[in-house]
Amino acid sequence: MIKRNLLVMGLAVMLSACGFQLRGTGTTELTIKELDVSARDAYGQTVTQLRQVLERSGVSLRSGAPYRLSLDNEQQTQRAVTYSSGSRSAEYELTTVLNYSINGLNNVPLLSDKLEVRKIYVRDGDNITGSDQEGTQTRDEMRRDLVQAMVVRLQMLTPAHLDELQQQADQRAKAEAEAAAAAQRYRDETPQQSPLEIPGT
Incomplete structure (x- = not known):
């Protein structure tokens, strides 16, 4: 028993030294301390949960911050992957893809990427209500995973x-801008040819 406890404690120390934290424990530290967060669905559950996590992590969310995180598009899809006999139940694969971008000063795009989360749940044709609830619960879990993945991406970014x-x-x-100005100067300095006149016959 003592050896097993020591092993567990040793693993915990090693993992914490590597920066690993179990989901839902401790706090998530970010070096970015100010951020403007926006989304196409300004009151959607994903952006709402993300704001809550960032605020708990000590990030000041305000309009006019040096950098703006924009959740540009969130797409949810569902497809059947297996069927049971009689097609009364099936396994469905749920997918959520979140496209995001980060803009800097003067709204200049700095980077853009996407996150993707997949999960499978079983839909029972004999228990539609229960299956719908399980599908909703699975979507909620996927949203939490998506928010966590977004925070991990932000952890990888530093102000520098x-x-x-x-x-x-x-x-x-x-x-x-310099190339466009040079092209415009070239057009301005190049004589325009007069239309070709075709003598009448």
Whole structure:
């Protein structure tokens, strides 16, 4: 018993040293301390839960923050993957895909990516109500997993990394503006040819 307890304690110390935390325990530390969070569905459950998790993690959510996280599009799909005899029950695969982007100063796009979560649940044709409740519960679990995955992505970003992305975006914008100005100058300085006149016969 003592050896087993020591083994469990040793594993816990090793995992915590690696930065691992069990879901629902401890706090999630982010180096980003200010963030503007928006979503196409401004009052949707995903963005609401994400805001709550970020605020509990010490992130100040405010309009006008240096960086803005935008949940651009969340898509949910469902497909049957297996059927039982008589097709009374089936396994369904639920998928949620969340497209997001992070913008910097002057609303300049810094990065964009997507998150994807999949789960399978069994729909019993003899218990429609219970199956619907299980489907709803599975979707809720997927939403929590999606929010957790989004927080993990944010944990990987630091203010220094975002500043670097901002500088790169500013340089690209400057180069594009200079190229557009040079093209316009070329058009302005190039004589326009007069229409070709065809002598009458």
